[in-house]
Amino acid sequence: MKENQHIEFKSRFSDTVIETLSAFANSKGGSVYVGMDDKGTPIPDFEFGKETFQQWVNEIKNKTQPGIVPDVTEKVIKGKKVAVIRVQEFPVKPVSFKGRYYRRVGNSNHQLSPNEITDLNLQSLQLSWDAYTKPGKTVADLDLDSIEKFIDKVNSSGRFRLSGEWRLDLEKLKLINGNTITHAAWLLFASEKTEYNLHLGRFKTPSMIIDDKMLNGTLFEVVEDAMNYIIGHIKVAFEITGKTTKRTEIFEYPLPALRELVLNSVIHRDYLSPIDVQIKIFDKSISCFNPGGLYGGLTVEQLKKDNYSAHTRNKLIAEAFYLAGDIEKYGSGFVRIRKEIKDYPTMKFVFDATPGGFITGLEYEQQRTKQDEDKISGGLSGGLSGGLSGGLSGGLKTLLKVVENNPGIQLKEIIALLGNIPTRTAERHIGKLMEQNIVERRGSKKTGGYYIKTGQSGNTK
Structure with missing residues (x-):
């Protein structure tokens, strides 16, 4: 013993x-x-x-x-x-x-801590903080357009049917009681800025920030704005498939997994903490810091398994996102993230308890393999470093392969596929291939693109 x-x-x-x-x-x-x-x-x-x-x-x-x-x-x-x-x-x-x-x-x-004391009391009473009255605010402080959008979204999801009479609907969901509103109603439909921020940043190193943005608004808006910011700071490639040369966008990270990370940070954060949600984007990783530790006695070890029991800190907020179709059943977010990253062989899902909160993220375990590069770079098959003839340098060989696999590709797409190389470098390489009569440009300046010149495709085999 x-x-x-x-x-x-x-x-x-x-x-x-x-x-x-x-x-x-x-x-x-x-x-x-x-x-x-x-x-x-x-x-x-x-x-x-x-x-x-x-x-x-x-x-x-x-x-x-x-x-x-x-x-x-x-x-x-x-x-x-x-x-x-x-x-x-x-x-x-x-x-x-x-x-x-x-x-x-x-x-x-x-x-x-004081916050843990409050959480423990609410758990024992089977209550949640977001169900309590928001002091100093009434229904007059809610944004009607946001409420109506929510009602439409719930009815479209098919998970619940609301009448369209917003007062009755919000009372049915226990978000308001007469003119009194809950913390959840304030966070979901506030007509002005709330007390809570979501802070995003693009980092080169932990101490070198390239760009940052502070978001504050209704929780539904914050989720969408955060996703737009993240998408704007990660790489995207284009894969052309089929006879119709349809282009498919391939993002550096699976967007559904990123969305789960953002939703988790917004829905399950401890709103009694003054600390902001923090999302950091690095060259090969993305992390989300969520104020407040694990809730309801849940442990990190339990989260590593797919059969853990869900515990919800903010029940009304979680229910609103569920009814709107933004999340599935409670506690399944980590399962879906693991499923989404299966197509990214060297990517891993990381999470751990930290002082004052919980951190989740996606990161590449090691230097990207060719399999990853093929996916991120638009499925460039056959290898980028071998089999290219004509005495071309490495950079020209790579660019030539991009053009061959993506007929009609434009300069900005070439830059994205090659890891956001400098525009002048891409223009110089394209110019050399055109001088050697290997690549040509077809179409207008606005809509045209680059092609392997007729009769030259054998140079890339």
Whole structure:
């Protein structure tokens, strides 16, 4: 037997025993073995009398709020008597010890922050913060256009049917009560800026920022604006397939997975925290910092499995996004992200608890393989470095292969496919290929593009 989430050893009865019992009561319950050392070995000289247990119970009850009444029994371990003090998980949490609150984490007691105390209380009452009244705001502070768009979106999703009478509909969803509005209604439909920001940035290194933007608005707007910003700062290639030469956009990251990351940050953040949601875009990774730790006792280890139970910090906000069709069933976001990145062999989904919050992200594990480059660069088959004749340099060979696989491609598309190389470099390489009578331009200046010159396609084989 070892110390763990539910067991603690103490050599004697003291305030540290009561602290641990309060932590057990705020978690899943547990037992303190009094009269044992840290290794679980009984102490030879430990003794207790007939009235000892009742004295302990009284002291525990008096020093905890609400008062804990534990079960105390005698047990013989390795021929020695020890006392076992047991408590169950308390129904209404949190329980305090001398005005402080603790929770059992692993084999130690963790003192709760003010936000964690509030979360634990709401969980025990099966309530969520976003269902409480927004002080100083009424329905007059909501944007009617945003509400009507939401109602239309819900009805289009087919998951629920709303009447179109916005007051009745919002009351049915418990977002308002007469003229009183909830925190959720304010965040979803505010007619002005809220107190919460989403901060995005494009970084070259952790200390070198290239561009940044602060978003503030209704949550539905923030999600769309954040996606537009991200898309504008990641690479996109074009793959041409079929006889119709239809172009397919291939993004550096799967957009559905990126959207899940943004939705997770907005829906599940701790709105009692003053810290902003932060999304950082690097050359080979994207990360999202979400204020507030994991909710409802969920652990990082559980999230690594697809069968974890969902816990929702902001129930009304999550329900609104669900009814609007933006999320699937609660708790399935991580499953969908793993599914979306399967087509990106060296990409991995990362997440971890951090001080003050939780971080999720997508990143490339190592230098991109040819398989990744083929996908990101528009499916350039046959290899970019070999089999090209005519004495061309590496850069010209690569550009020539791009033109061959994408007939009619324009200069801006060539630049994107080649990793956003400088415009002057692309123009210079195109010029050299045209001088050597390998590539030609067809069509108008506005709509035309580059082609392998008739009779020259063999140069790339």
